[in-house]
Amino acid sequence: MLNTETAIRKILIANRGEIALRILRGCRELGIGTIAVYSDADRAALHVLEADEAYRLGPAPATDSYLRGDLILDIARRAGAQAIHPGYGFLSENAGFAEACEQAGIKFIGPSASAMRVLGSKTRARQAADAAGMPRTPGSVKGLVSLDEAFIVAEEIGYPVMLKAAAGGGGKGMRAVFTRDELGVAFTAAGSEAERAFGSDEVYLEKLIERPRHIEIQILADEHGNCVSLGERECSVQRRHQKVIEEAPSAFVDEDLRRRMGEAAVRLAKSAGYTNAGTVEFLVDEKRNFYFLEMNTRLQVEHPVTELVTGLDLVQLQIRIAQGEALPFKQDEIRLRGHAMECRVYAEDPDQGFFPSPGKITRLLQPGGPGIREDSGIYEGWVVPLEYDPMLSKLIAYAPTRDTAIARLLRALDEYVIGGIRSNLGLFRRILSDADFQASRIDTGYLDRLLSSKDDSAQADKDSEAIATLAAAIFESMRPSNGNGGNHTAKQSEDNAWKRTARREGLRL
Amino acid sequence: MKIQIEICDELHTIELERGEAAGQYRASIDGASSVDVEVHLVKPGVLSLHLAGKAYRCVLEESTEGAAIHLAGKRHPYRVDDPRSLKSRRSRHAGADGPKSVTAPMPGRVVRVLASLGDTVDAHQSIVVIEAMKMQNELKSPKAGKVVQLRATPGSTVAAGDVLAVVE
Numbered sequence: 001m002l003n004t005e006t007a008i009r010k011i012l013i014a015n016r017g018e019i020a021l022r023i024l025r026g027c028r029e030l031g032i033g034t035i036a037v038y039s040d041a042d043r044a045a046l047h048v049l050e051a052d053e054a055y056r057l058g059p060a061p062a063t064d065s066y067l068r069g070d071l072i073l074d075i076a077r078r079a080g081a082q083a084i085h086p087g088y089g090f091l092s093e094n095a096g097f098a099e100a101c102e103q104a105g106i107k108f109i110g111p112s113a114s115a116m117r118v119l120g121s122k123t124r125a126r127q128a129a130d131a132a133g134m135p136r137t138p139g140s141v142k143g144l145v146s147l148d149e150a151f152i153v154a155e156e157i158g159y160p161v162m163l164k165a166a167a168g169g170g171g172k173g174m175r176a177v178f179t180r181d182e183l184g185v186a187f188t189a190a191g192s193e194a195e196r197a198f199g200s201d202e203v204y205l206e207k208l209i210e211r212p213r214h215i216e217i218q219i220l221a222d223e224h225g226n227c228v229s230l231g232e233r234e235c236s237v238q239r240r241h242q243k244v245i246e247e248a249p250s251a252f253v254d255e256d257l258r259r260r261m262g263e264a265a266v267r268l269a270k271s272a273g274y275t276n277a278g279t280v281e282f283l284v285d286e287k288r289n290f291y292f293l294e295m296n297t298r299l300q301v302e303h304p305v306t307e308l309v310t311g312l313d314l315v316q317l318q319i320r321i322a323q324g325e326a327l328p329f330k331q332d333e334i335r336l337r338g339h340a341m342e343c344r345v346y347a348e349d350p351d352q353g354f355f356p357s358p359g360k361i362t363r364l365l366q367p368g369g370p371g372i373r374e375d376s377g378i379y380e381g382w383v384v385p386l387e388y389d390p391m392l393s394k395l396i397a398y399a400p401t402r403d404t405a406i407a408r409l410l411r412a413l414d415e416y417v418i419g420g421i422r423s424n425l426g427l428f429r430r431i432l433s434d435a436d437f438q439a440s441r442i443d444t445g446y447l448d449r450l451l452s453s454k455d456d457s458a459q460a461d462k463d464s465e466a467i468a469t470l471a472a473a474i475f476e477s478m479r480p481s482n483g484n485g486g487n488h489t490a491k492q493s494e495d496n497a498w499k500r501t502a503r504r505e506g507l508r509l
Numbered sequence: 510m511k512i513q514i515e516i517c518d519e520l521h522t523i524e525l526e527r528g529e530a531a532g533q534y535r536a537s538i539d540g541a542s543s544v545d546v547e548v549h550l551v552k553p554g555v556l557s558l559h560l561a562g563k564a565y566r567c568v569l570e571e572s573t574e575g576a577a578i579h580l581a582g583k584r585h586p587y588r589v590d591d592p593r594s595l596k597s598r599r600s601r602h603a604g605a606d607g608p609k610s611v612t613a614p615m616p617g618r619v620v621r622v623l624a625s626l627g628d629t630v631d632a633h634q635s636i637v638v639i640e641a642m643k644m645q646n647e648l649k650s651p652k653a654g655k656v657v658q659l660r661a662t663p664g665s666t667v668a669a670g671d672v673l674a675v676v677e
Contacts, residue, residue, distance in 0.1 A: 347642075352614070353646065353647065353649075354646075355614060355615075355646050356615065356641050356642035356646065357615070358615060358641075358642060359572065359573075359615075360572065362554075362570060362571055362572055363554050363568060363569070363570050363571075363579075365555070365568060386615060386616060386617070386641050386642050387642070388642065389642070390642045413582055414581055414582040416582075417568045417570075417579045419554075419568065419569075419570030419571070419572070419577070419579065420570060420571070420572040421572070425582075426582075426583075426584070429582055461583075464580055464581060464583065464585075465516065465517060465585065466538060467558065467560065467565050467567065467580060468516060468567065468578040468580045468583075468585035468587070469514055469516050469521050469523065469538060469585075469587070470523065470536055470538065470546065470558070470560070471556055471558055471565070471567035471569075471578050471580070472514050472516060472569075472576070472578050472585075472587045472589075473512045473514055473523035473525055473536070474525065474534065474536075474546070474548055474556065474558070475556065475567075475569045475576075475578075476512055476514070476589055477510055477512065477525055478550070
C-alpha cells in the first residue's frame with residue numbers, strides 16, 4: 001500500500017523542548033531518521049543531544065531561529081529530509097510556511113496551506129462552521145468594521161459578550177464586555193492588542209457563555225477522504241486562557257454528547273478538506289449545549305491524554321498520513337478505555353503571581369512507576385532559557401478511573417523534585433486535592449476562583465518542618481567549608497565575603 | 510556542633526553530635542531532648558533520613574537565591590544564620606520601616622511603568638510591568654509608601670537584581 005516514492009525516511013523536527021523530543025521518539029520507533037535544529041540558547045538541549053543530526057539555526061530569539069522558515073527549509077533540503085514536523089507553536093500554524101514546504105517538495109506534516117487558511121482564522125472558521133451546520137456561539141462571522149456595528153451586533157445577541165481577535169490565540173486581543181458602556185473602550189483595546197500580537201486588528205463579537213467548560217475533539221483525517229474523531233479532552237482548568245490540566249475523557253460528556261460533538265468536528269474538517277491531526281474546540285454550557293470555538297490545525301500540547309485512552313500514537317499516525325497511507329481504522333473501531341490526566345509543569349512561581357522562573361535546574365528527581373508518563377525536555381544541570389515558553393514537562397497519569405488517575409498524579413507529584421528554579425508543581429497538588437476538582441465541578445473560571453480562595457493545603461506541618469530543619473542542618477554539617485581542611489575555593493570566597501562585610505562595616509582587618 | 514537555621518521565617522538552633530557509626534547523629538532542636546538520627550547520602554543532594562521508626566527522603570536544592578529542602582512534595586527554603594554575616598544581621602533587624610526596593614527578579618524588558626515619582630502607593634500595588642519568557646509580569650510595591658526613586662523606563666532591558674523603583 002505504501003508507495004516507496006512517498007515513504008518518509010528522514011524528518012526535520014522544526015521545534016524544541018519536550019515536543020521535539022516526543023516527535024523524535026515517535027520517528028525512532030518507526031525507523032525514521034531525525035534532524036534537530038536549534039538556536040544558540042539550545043545547544044545543550046536534549047532534543048539536540050538525542051537527534052541523529054542537528055543543525056544550528058541562529059541566535060536565541062525565536063524570530064532569528066525557530067521562526068526562520070527559510071533557514072529550516074534550506075537545512076531540510078541539504079540534509080535530505082522528506083518531511084518537516086512543526087510540532088506546536090512556532091511555524092505549526094503558519095500557512096505561508098506550509099506552502100513553502102509544498103513548493104519545495106518537502107512534506108509538511110499537517111494540513112494543507114489552504115485548509116489551514118480556512119480554519120486558522122477564527123472568523124473564516126465560524127463561516128465554515130455555519131456551512132458545516134455545526135452550532136457556534138451567536139455573534140458575528142466577519143470582522144467588525146466599526147464600533148457602530150459592534151453596538152448593533154451586541155444589542156442583537158445581548159450582553160454579556162466577548163470581543164475576540166480573528167487571528168487570536170492564548171487570550172490575546174480578547175475582552176469580556178458586560179454592559180453597553182464598556183464596549184467602546186474594550187473595542188479599541190482589543191483591536192490594538194490584536195494588531196500588536198498578530199499584525200491584524202480584525203476583531204469580532206460573540207455571546208459570552210457563562211461558566212462554560214472547554215471541551216475539544218481530536219480528529220484524524222487521511223488524504224483519501226477518511227476522517228475519524230478520537231473522543232474528547234476536557235481542558236476547563238485554565239489560567240489567563242492557558243490550559244493547566246487536561247483530561248480524557250471528560251466526566252461531563254456522555255456517549256450521546258460525545259457522538260454528536262465528534263460528528264460535528266468531522267463534518268467541519270471534511271468541509272474544509274482538512275488532513276492530518278487537528279483539534280476542534282468547543283465551549284459546553286451547563287445544559288450540555290455545545291458551541292464551536294475554534295480549530296487548532298496542529299498537534300496539541302495535550303495530545304498524550306488522547307493517546308493513552310485510545311491506545312494510539314498520534315505522532316506516528318501523523319507521519320503515516322503524511323506519507324499517503326489510509327487511516328488503519330474506522331470510526332466504530334475507536335474505543336476509549338480508562339482515564340488520563342495531564343499537568344503542564346511550568347517554570348513559574350505560583351507564590352509570586354506566577355512569575356516566570358528561568359535558570360539552572362540544580363536538582364531533578366523525576367517520577368515513574370505504574371501509569372505515569374512524563375514528556376519532558378529537561379535534565380539536571382540544564383539552564384531553562386528565558387527566550388521561550390516556560391513549559392518544562394508534562395506529567396501524565398493513566399488509570400482505569402478518574403479517581404485513580406488523580407491518586408496517581410498526587411503520588412507522582414510527591415516523587416517529583418525540580419530544584420534550582422521555581423515550578424508550579426505545588427499548584428497541581430492543590431488542584432488535585434480540591435473537592436470541586438475531584439467531583440469535576442469545573443468550568444473555565446474554576447481555577448481563578450480556587451486561587452482567590454484561601455489555601456489550606458499550605459498549612460504548616462510542624463513535624464515535617466522539624467525533619468526539614470534537621471536535614472538542612474545535616475547537609476550544612478557535610479559542607480567541606482564548614483569542616484576542617486575544607487574546599488579551597490569555597491573557603492576563599494567565604495573569606496572574601498567576610499572581608500567585604502567587614503569593610504562595609506568599617507572594621508579593620 | 511551547633512548550627513542555626515532560619516526556615517519558614519523561624520530561627521532554630523540545632524545541636525548535632527556525630528555518633529560512632531557512619532551516618533549516626535544525636536540531634537536536638539531548640540534545646541528539646543536529643544533524638545537519634547541515621548542518614549545516608551544516596552547521591553549528591555539526596556539524603557535518606559531515618560528517625561523514630563520513620564524514613565524520609567530529603568532533597569537539597571541550591572541556587573543563586575539560596576537553599577531549600579524538598580520533603581514529601583513540599584519545599585522548605587532555609588538560610589544558615591551565620592552571626593558573622595551582615596545580611597543575617599540586617600534582615601533580623603529590618604522591619605517594615607525604611608525604604609524598600611522593587612527589583613527585577615529576572616532579566617527582561619520593561620513594558621509599562623504604572624507609577625510616577627512621588628506617587629503614594631499601597632503595598633502590593635503594581636509599579637512596573639516587565640516582559641520575560643513571552644509573559645508580562647507585574648512587579649508590585651513591597652510596602653505602602655511613597656515612590657522616591659523610579660529607574661525603569663518603558664522599552665529598556667533590565668538584568669536580574671536591577672533596582673527599578675524604591676518605595677519609602
